[in-house]
Amino acid sequence: MATGAYSEQEITLTNCDREPIHIIGKAQEHGVIMICDLNTLSVSQCSANVESIFGIDLATILGAPLIEVLPKKVAKSFKRKLKNNESLLPKKFKIGNQKFLSIPSISKDFLILDIEPSGKSLDPVGFQEQLTKILAELNDSGSVNDMCQQAAMLVKYLFDYDRVMIYKFDEDWNGEVVAEVKEPQLESWLGLHYPATDIPKPARDIFMKQGVRIISDVNYKASPIIPEISPITGQASDISSSELRAVSPIHIEYLQNMGVGASLTAAIILNGELWGLVACHHATPKFINYHQRQSCLFLTQVFSNKLALKTTNLFLVKTSASDEIRKKLVLQMTSINNIVHALCNFDPTFVDILDCGGGAIVKDGEVYTCGETPEKKEIAKLCDHFLVNKGTYFSSKSLSNLYPEASKFKSKASGILSARFGNEEGDYIIWFRPEAKETVSWGGNPQKKGFIKNGIEYLTPRKSFERWAEKVSGIAKPWADYDLEAVSSLCENIIHILVKKQKDEIYSLNSRLVEANKELETFSYSVSHDLRAPLRGIDGYARILQDHYWDRLDDYSQKAVKTIVKSAGEMDIMIDDILSYSKVGQTKLSKQLLSIKQIVTNAIEAQNAENNYPGTIIKIDENLPKAVGDRRMISQLINNLISNALKYSSKEELPEIEIGFFKKKEQNVYFIKDNGVGFDPKYKEKIFKLFSRVASKDYLGTGIGLSIAKKVVDKHNGQLWVETEPGKGSVFYFILPDFDE
Template sequence: MPQTSYPDKVDISNCDKEPIHIIGKSQAHGVIVACDKNSLEITQIGENAGEFFGIAYEELLGKPISYLVPESFSSTLKGLDTFRQMPEVSQVEINNIQFIAIPHISGESLIIDFEPAKETRNAFKYQRELSNILNNLSASKTPEDLCADAARITRKIFGYDRVMVYKFDEEWNGEVIAEEKDDKFESWLGLHYPASDIPKQSRELFLKHKVRIIGDVNYNPVPIVPEISPINGEPLDLSRSELRGVSPIHIEYLQNMKVGASLTAALISNGKLWGLLACHHYSAKIIDYYHRQTCEFLTQIFSNELSLKETNRYINKLEEWGKIRDDLVNQIEVDGKIKKGLTDKKVLFTELMDCEGGALFLNGKLRVIGKTPSKEQVKSLCLDFLAQREETVYFTKSLSKFYPPAIEYIDTASGILSIKLGRSNKDFLLWFRPEVIQKVNWGGNPDKKASYDEEKQRIAPRKSFEKWTQELTGVSNAWMDYQISAADAIRESLSSIILEKQKLKIDKLNRQLMEAHDELELFSQGLSHDLKAPLRGINGYAHILKEDHFHSLEKSGQKAVDTILSSTEEMGELIDNILSFAGVSGESINKNIFSVNHLLEDILETINMDSNYPRTSIELDKDLPRMMADKRMITQVWSNLITNALKYSEKEEKPVIKIGSTVIDNRTTYYVSDNGIGFDPKYSEEIFELFSRFSGDNFKGTGMGLAIVKKIIEKHNGKIWAESEKGMGSTFYFYV
């Protein structure tokens, strides 16, 4: 749900949720004017309009923007729709005063920031300034030199009392890594500041609005009226406004630092917020729009050069990593064993990283190298922590912070870098780094982020920024970006090897399966011959007994002959079904489109309904959808289902079989339904298993018919299922 207004009370306890983009106020060195982007009617405006324009804000509300600015400018604002269609920044005259007009689209509104124009720009001087920035930053040899040069150039151009390059770590704490200042101020170089000093929503805004100025920390905020936009009933989104008001918490924070004005610019590397260029002045200082554009140009060059230099550093490592990676891969390929190739040969996988030890956890087996936690601890780390994470590459310099059991082995594994191998969620390669007890200098105690202000009766930001030294334990040296990239590269190589080995294993299993299938087919043929030959002999002699000597036998003898004949018949049927079941897997499917109605008519004719089931009524849909399948196989399916329906319903008073089709889940689904004995629905899965029979001894059968039916349906990538209640009949559904 969108925020409906800026909260009445904001203090340090809730500033991380402060909606600073809808603050509803502007800074005092200019005027914010908001218009309906379609009609260009002024809908909201800063109360200080009279001070700058000589026209009261009440008079301007509801007027077209052309009432305030020249037609030459207002005409460029017509027909804008998205922020990508911003017109150029223009210099306009209002009541004989020159202003810089900076327009942009925000939702349904067109926002224009008006700032008084300073002296006319000297185009030659401006061009030379940009060229010097480009030349100086391009000449920097390392990322460290680049940061120092950026701080020096910024202070020289803009004249702030202090300029700092502030770098974020992986937890968004910041460190001053370069500084230029007036000699009378103490140095903040090397000081760290907690992530709470620049909360998440502020960091996100820097990606939208890359240069942010506070001209006077002690300014009086200017309300924008009305606070709620009459266009959509929501607060005005000032995310990209040059004049957006400042969070009162941030103002108090700067006042506690004795800062009078600031300029902050985003430093971006490879698309991510890397750090900030932070400028402090100890009195009010306003940098005009064009100078801010110079600053944005500087930070863009800085970001490009930083990305380039970090990439060059990575490239310089590639040759070294490539040699080690090639050696590891060769070792694996020679022996064909991943564990041995990584852990038992001349080159060990731990040589890829600056680490004290490592572990390989593969197929449930663990091997460790160097200084590591115990094997049980490493197994628990893999299964209880790493396996639960989604990342394929995981790293931290403070494992115990995220996985509390790691506090027991910070001396060997305060930091870890791990990669997942293959597609498994249980195979890992890990590198360990021990604890490095560090002394970190903070700009004030990071644990004392706030204090209670008796005068203001609320929680306020901390007032002390004196150097506070903390001894950090349970922390290793940080993993560098290029090391994480190296881990990801070896992950891809090892995953490819694992997948190739799995493919070879699958191919071998497939060959064994084909051989087993061929052997099974030979066995089936032999089984048919070896079992049927004596069975035919038994059946033949039993028929001779019945035809020539039956009347001379006693009743018990006659019964025995009948039992032999019925048993050989059942045995023959069973052998045929076994061979049929075994044959389905090996048979190829020959699909054709055919008429289901014609097929069913042939089946019913073969069954000879009038003679064998004279009391049974068949209700067959006249226009069943045609089928695309193997006709011979599907004939076996229909025949089996219909025969079962006839058999299990023939003892009913009025047996009825219904054969038809319906649509289930957008699939044409066929069914055979009867009003026979039914079965307990808890057996709806088991009835399709081999030799499963739930009809009792009153009905003949081998228990293989439905198993064969299911196998045929699955061979067609279809599905079969049954619905029934005991004594209420059954319905079998299937689709192919």
């Protein structure tokens, strides 16, 4: 027996969603499954009942070309359409006096043929009349449940099954019978619920793909596909596209326990998802042919379209109502500075946008509530310990199942819909729905699903379908799509308003800062300029004392006069630097193409480096590229950086300065490097601040030079930074945009 064959699978409660129903290697009794190689169209596998249905020996079929097995006209039609990549359609043919229909489908490298009796078709005139009638009734239906009932009545009329139900899935894939039409003697199952395990995921997936499925005789004897393993792939063949494939033994036993002899099931697909099923049951075997099944599928699609229209209209009505409230909330938020106040303390409040019991806003660590809600401390804990890991939006109709702490306040908040907003991680807007106390009727006890063997719980089909009541606790009315849409739109508005207010505040603050900076620069220039007159007086009289009365002064007085003259000189230099700093901020740029090499040469000459620093070696890259900038400001920048380099390397045994450049991402990076004292790298940002110095008192300076350099570079929208290490010198780098090669 090959690995993966269905007969070897033991289905447990933990793996029932992985039951391999797509590779059940058997066929239902009423038809034949043939599997052909898609390239050669020779029969590679076939169900054993071909002998009893066609009267053809199985051994002669296996490996034979399809043209030798089916009538030539049928086989050639399939071959031609496959060659031309055309859609395959069912073909009728006769064997003896019996009419058959061959239904083709493709699965990977195989052509799968379902061959079944052609049967009787629906009267087209009667079908059209009934379809017209049902469309009119569906249009007139007041609710979704009314539409479901009308659809069930039509299917019952056309196909005459004993019971026709519309079965709707919830978000957890539990099902509910929302419509039913039945024979009088049968017990009603309307309103009964069934757990998700009754229709597991593999079955739901195949319904989505195939659309309709028939079991003509629940008590059929399955016919094995021979050989079980494909001689082409060496694996069990995927026959999920076959309507004739055998049914899961678990499902067969399930139907037998329900007293069902035959069934027809069609998928109701809404917006690309499985919404529910049309489920037809009959007490005795019942076969309806392919065309009748396609009619049922067509009806289901019509119903799905009408259902989509109904739900869309409901969505639009609900969205329109919430939009009206949202517009009023937006007006309140734009008119009132405090957004929380605007959402909570006026009419309408944010909770009015949804059908809910109450809500909360958590902003900047504070909790604000409206309506019936948990305690504020409980809401804060909910946010900190649960919602923090739930993304931007989160919703649940049963919060206590996910967050056990919520069981304490389930009467007020069994349902929750939350959204994050604002700049902070912990800012939330939350809606709560109270517990909807109700009794749910199940078709049998949903908990009794398995038996224990060797410590493993194995799945067994439901045996009892008697009405079983369960009191539901901690579950609220589910949130709908229009609820999520309303919340999403409101949150977008809140974020937009918050961002706009922040932008307005930043713009206002920036305007005030610019004005204050201008006033400060003007004040600095004015003060610095006005300080010169008294300073000159102090310096002048100190020099008169020095020149004319020096001999009359004692040692202490002479020392005092020297200090006055020296301090006045330092003060004069500082005033010059302050004036230079102020002028950088006040002066408009006059950009031109500059020779950086010439500016460097001029700066070295201005420093009188040859005489003031005779031992310093200065290396200048001959290929220094030109730059675009304000000549006076760039001269200040380079002059200050060279002055720094000369000063702080002057005490080295072999002082050396290097002035050069390199390319970085198509930009010229200029540098001025020295081998001087350097400084602690933690001060790399501090040294560019006004009056900030990190050098020892052995080196004179005002602490303004590098501030001027930084301001010049900023004025040019450039960059200035330093790399340094104590005792190993410093390298100052700067970039000037709009450079010219």
